Amino acid sequence: MKIATDTLRRFVAIPEDPHEVRELLDDLGLEVKRAQTDNGICALTLELLANRGDHHCYVGLAREI
Numbered sequence: 001m002k003i004a005t006d007t008l009r010r011f012v013a014i015p016e017d018p019h020e021v022r023e024l025l026d027d028l029g030l031e032v033k034r035a036q037t038d039n040g041i042c043a044l045t046l047e048l049l050a051n052r053g054d055h056h057c058y059v060g061l062a063r064e065i
Contacts, residue, residue, distance in 0.1 A: 003061065005042045011062035018042040028064055 005021055008014060014021050022032045022044065034045040 001046050001048055002043050003046060003058065005044065008058055008061060011058050012065045014065065018044075024065065030061070030064070 005014065005018060008021075014024065018035055018037065021042070022035055025032050025044070025046070031047040032044050033047050036043045036045075
């Protein structure tokens with residue numbers, strides 16, 4: 001699943017630095033496969049577990065954080 005850090009910030013306070021966001025998600029057990037920055041917007045590709053359906057949307061990710 002691809003998520004934009006700017007969109008995730010609408011739901012929860014996260015660090016501005018994409019590397020810190022990646023570390024935060026890794027610490028929570030959400031595997032970040034890839035991080036891309038295009039035109040100042042950071043997009044993270046997450047590897048989600050099949051048994052965690054709540055992680056398949058921004059609200060679910062925000063709750064986990």
